[in-house]
Amino acid sequence: MAFMIAQRAYIKLYLINKVEQRRGYGYQMLEELKEEFKPFGYVPPQSEIYRALHELVQEGVLYRTKQLKGNDPSVDFQEIVLYHFTDNGAEKAALYKKQVKTDLDRCIGMLHKAVADNFV
Amino acid sequence: MAFMIAQRAYIKLYLINKVEQRRGYGYQMLEELKEEFKPFGYVPPQSEIYRALHELVQEGVLYRTKQLKGNDPSVDFQEIVLYHFTDNGAEKAALYKKQVKTDLDRCIGMLHKAVADNFV
């Protein structure tokens, strides 16, 4: 049993959630997460987002499609990579989330314990 | 800003607390911690305890004394290393604890956020 939850697992959880809400692409989700965690002073590194996404693909949870961004072709031909759930991806994601939830609770318990034990 | 609190910092916090209560030695504190964290399935590796102790010495928080364990010399000559606060060790420890507390709170916040954001 590892000490704390890994950053990778934490990020994967958020990415799965974002794909559940609407299919998205890496850079977009990165920027959203940066914004969400600003109050905590935590800046998720972009390499971690892409690595997490690639792992979720390798694990058969997500698959990729490519798309040109923007409606006006004369303005922007930038290609983006969209992520979607595979056939049984939703199941796999649900199982993964369940595991992460267990670990999250365990970690919260250990941190609360540290506060209770060492700070009166 | 790192993602989560480091195991090293977490253990140091507990070691400082144990030295505050009574001067102790490595193996003893290790066994106590193993017992304390059993419910969480977390087994602190002994190398981490010794590393943390050595760092606290290098940082000028603690100093070491050696002592033979046991009252009856015919039974046990095992040598143990006891740890005590240095002159300004208590101050340094208090400052360190304050910093760790801040980080603990931040981490608890991030874990709670993950539960709130990803589990309805």
Add this chain to the structure above:
DNA sequence: TAATGAACACGCTGTTCATAC
């Protein structure tokens, strides 16, 4: 600048090994 990806180096950590009693 938006967007994706890989490379590279570093540091923490877990296991193992060494030593002594």
Add this chain to the structure above:
DNA sequence: GTATGAACAGCGTGTTCATTA
């Protein structure tokens, strides 16, 4: 088994670099 310490290997992570539009 108690007690301390170091070595060693591996993995996660952060920074940097590369590329395209």
